[in-house]
Amino acid sequence: MNLYSICKPIVAGLFKILFRYKVYGKENVPTEGGVILCSNHKSNFDPPLIGSVCPRELSFMAKAELFKIPLFSQLISNLNAFPVKRGHADRQVLKMTMKLLEEGKTIIIFPEGTRNKTNQLKKGLSGVGFFSLRTDAQVVPCAIIGSYKLFKPTKVIFGKPIDFSELRMRKAKPAEATEIIMTHIQALIDQYK
Incomplete structure (x- = not known):
């Protein structure tokens, strides 16, 4: 049993008490194959909350600065996080993401790139569109x-x-794919708010 499996029910139980979360559409997450989970980003609590309620084990990108914090760096690495340098095209992140998706893993990506506390999405970054078009992974808003x-x-x-x-x-551009993803996320927000 890995650290992720140990932490998942603990975090789920704690968040249930603190934030009274409700989950809808778990059955929409494919049970196998690569999956790109694309979410809006409201808080630093998003990755652990989604990770604790998603039926699949998640891998996620975390800002490179977090990997400079002793002990915390080791903790998040053991919870399937890998570093990303924000604001640059990071070849290591491209390779790592493609590799994980080809291995049939599930990656969570926050297309807005940074936290946004409103219910109106910011423009999504084209990286998520790139991965959606360049892999066979299923894309779940x-x-x-x-x-x-x-x-x-x-x-x-x-x-x-x-x-x-x-x-x-038709070899669409990543920006077009990202726009479609953002439309789907906004539709979920509008439907369930």
């Missing part, structure tokens, strides 16, 4: 609704996978 106020309900919604076969076939 996810939305978090709520403000993580103690004992106030927070919702986590997993949408149906987005079909990218037509965009892959």
Whole structure:
């Protein structure tokens, strides 16, 4: 049993008490094969919350600065995090993400790139579109609704996978794929708010 499996039920139980979360659409997360989970980003609590309620074990990108903190760096590495340098094209991140998806893993990506406390999404970065078009991974939109106020309900919604076969076939640009993903995330926010 790895650290992720040990922590998952503990974090889920703690967050259930603190944030009274409700989960919708778990059945929409494919049970096998590479999956890109794309979510809005409201708080630093997003990765552990989604990780604790998602039926699949997640890998995620974390800002490189976090890997400079002794002990914390080791902890998040053992919880499937890998570093990303924000603001540059990072070849190591490209390779690592492609490798994980080819191995059939699930990666969570926050296309906005930074936290946004509103219910109106910012423009998504094209990196998520690139991975969606360059791999066979299924792309699942996810939305978090709520403000993580103690004992106030927070919702986590997993949408149906987005079909990218037509965009892959016509070699669409990553920005177009990202825009479609953001539209799906916004639709979940609008539907469940």
